[in-house]
């Protein structure tokens with residue numbers, strides 16, 4: 561029995577890209593079906609993440625023309641991670657495996673053959689890993705590499721150079737459903753689910769059209785979210801820093817007292833101001849980090865839905 565595959569593809573303002581890449585995904589799906597690697601009821605599921613352009617119209621149009629293509633629409637833009645989650649959760653009871661992939665043509669669809677093979681050999685999660693980053697600018701490469709190193713040094717288990725191109729079996733998704741957090745960082749969460757996993761390597765290309773939705777500020781935001789969602793190490797660092805500053809202050813106090821008793825009481829304005837600035841600076845940073853975690857707790861406590869599907873290109877069967 562060959563598995564039923566759902567490709568899950570998040571799209572946000574991709575009207576320039578979709579007509580080109582939908583063709584690529586469709587050809588790959590047809591190839592996988594004809595090779596007997598996946599079953600005929602497999603589907604390509606586009607997730608429209610509240611696009612403001614014609615993306616949803618294009619998806620609806622494609623779904624009418626092509627049996628393999630279906631689409632769901634989010635009620636508004638919620639970001640890449642939530643769009644992927646909406647897609648894989650929607651797909652989880654309909655298929656045996658999902659493969660999430662960006663819709664901009666940067667990830668090589670040919671790696672899917674190997675991914676499915678790995679699944680058939682027993683892996684439940686297969687990470688798509690970029691073998692090199694030649695097409696990225698030096699800056700993007702540098703920031704991305706620093707990001708992975710930082711994440712791992714903070715204790716978050718993230719596969720190096722793996723983005724959100726991955727095969728996940730429905731068995732894993734059934735368990736993943738219990739990970740209820742609102743602050744999503746999928747690539748760091750799947751390793752926590754466990755199960756047998758492996759990696760497949762591919763070369764990442766350039767976007768076929770359009771612009772990246774991850775400018776520097778958003779990338780830094782994702783890096784920060786990644787760290788604070790997966791690790792409490794920064795809090796430990798703050799505690800450590802607190803001890804160090806306290807120790808230095810203690811030594812300083814001894815020195816100043818000694819100075820006083822020895823009669824060298826020069827007006828220590830400069831040293832006082834320096835210490836004051838340093839300590840208050842450190843305190844501000846620490847409070848910021850604490851605030852970051854409190855903000856996360858606040859969002860988690862609210863427990864708002866992580867995605868809301870407003871439309872589908874197909875009829876959803878109701879649970880009785």
Ligand code: UDP
Nearest residue numbers: 570571572609639640643662663772773774
């Ligand atoms: N995306 C999305 N919602 C967003 C931003 C991006 O669904 O709010 C999708 C986008 O359409 C693409 C994928 O996420 O398929 C990755 O985005 P992008 O290519 O802009 O990021 P990059 O590859 O530059 O990191």
Ligand code: MG
Nearest residue numbers: 662664666767
């Ligand atoms: Mg991209």
